[in-house]
Every structure is written in C-alpha cells, then in structure tokens.
Amino acid sequence: MAEKGLTAARAGVLWALFHDGPMTQRALATRLGVTPRNVTGLLDALQEDGLVVREPHPTDRRATLVSLTDEGRSVTSALRGGRDELAALLFADVPPDQLGTFTATLVQVTERLRAASAHGHE
Structure with missing residues (x-):
C-alpha cells in the first residue's frame, strides 16, 4: 500500500468500493464505521489521485455516488494480487x-x- 501512496484508511475506501460497487458517501461512511466528514477527506485525496469519482446520484439529487475509476480498479486489483501472494507465502505449509x-x-x-x-x- 505504501508504494502506491495509500494509507490504511484510503485503502479501506478502495476495498469497499471494489467489493460492494458504487455507493453514496453516507453508505460508505457507514460501511467503514467513520463519520461522513472523515469520508469526505478520504475521498478528496483519492479523487485527486484519480482513483475515485463522485457524481450526482441518479435517483436522489441530495446524494453523491462514489465509484472507482479505471485506475482505482487497477490499483485495487494489484493490491488484491499482492495480498493473495502474501497469504500464499504465509500459509503455504500450514496443514488444512x-x-x-x-x-x-x-x-x-x-x-x-x-x-x-x-x-x-x-
């Protein structure tokens, strides 16, 4: 994560969007167990890095929908690959x-x- 410039909190946002798909900022805050204000700060940084995009919600004009960009999906997929490689290394010889x-x-x-x-x- 560090080589991608991600904190654990920012990576948590990416993981949530990767696994659950686009969601409102409020839903994202609930999913992560943080305040909406905290999510706003995380999203500002991730959007600046081109990893997420915020758009008006298609059916609720008061809400903003957050989703991964192509770059965000690519970064998250790479993180997942690294996680899987580490898991294989750590648990390869452990009996079932x-x-x-x-x-x-x-x-x-x-x-x-x-x-x-x-x-x-x-």
Whole structure:
C-alpha cells in the first residue's frame, strides 16, 4: 500500500468500493464505521489521485455516488494480487486442519472486537 501512496484508511475506501460497487458517501461512511466528514477527506485525496469519482446520484439529487475509476480498479486489483501472494507465502505449509482452527479463532476474535467497539470499548 505504501508504494502506491495509500494509507490504511484510503485503502479501506478502495476495498469497499471494489467489493460492494458504487455507493453514496453516507453508505460508505457507514460501511467503514467513520463519520461522513472523515469520508469526505478520504475521498478528496483519492479523487485527486484519480482513483475515485463522485457524481450526482441518479435517483436522489441530495446524494453523491462514489465509484472507482479505471485506475482505482487497477490499483485495487494489484493490491488484491499482492495480498493473495502474501497469504500464499504465509500459509503455504500450514496443514488444512490447523488453518481451519486458525480461521475459526480469527473469526471469533474479530466478532468480539466488533462487539466491544460497538459498545464503546475502543
């Protein structure tokens, strides 16, 4: 991410748009768990870099629709490829039963972190 000039927060915006498609700024803020103001700052930087575009929503004139540009899709695809290569390197020799246990534990811990965050235990 660093070589692409992306912070974790900016990469999170790209991932959300890559996986869920175009969405309003409000929906994006909700998806990322940040304030709409925070999303505006992230989008300003990503738009300046040519990775996202903001356009009027086709059916809601009060909303702005955010989507990836071709360059944004290309960058996100490259990040995904790098992530997949790293995962293959890290887990190549891990037996399937251990990987299954690790994955189940990671899901459980992630759910607990989300629950704690939702209840103000940040």
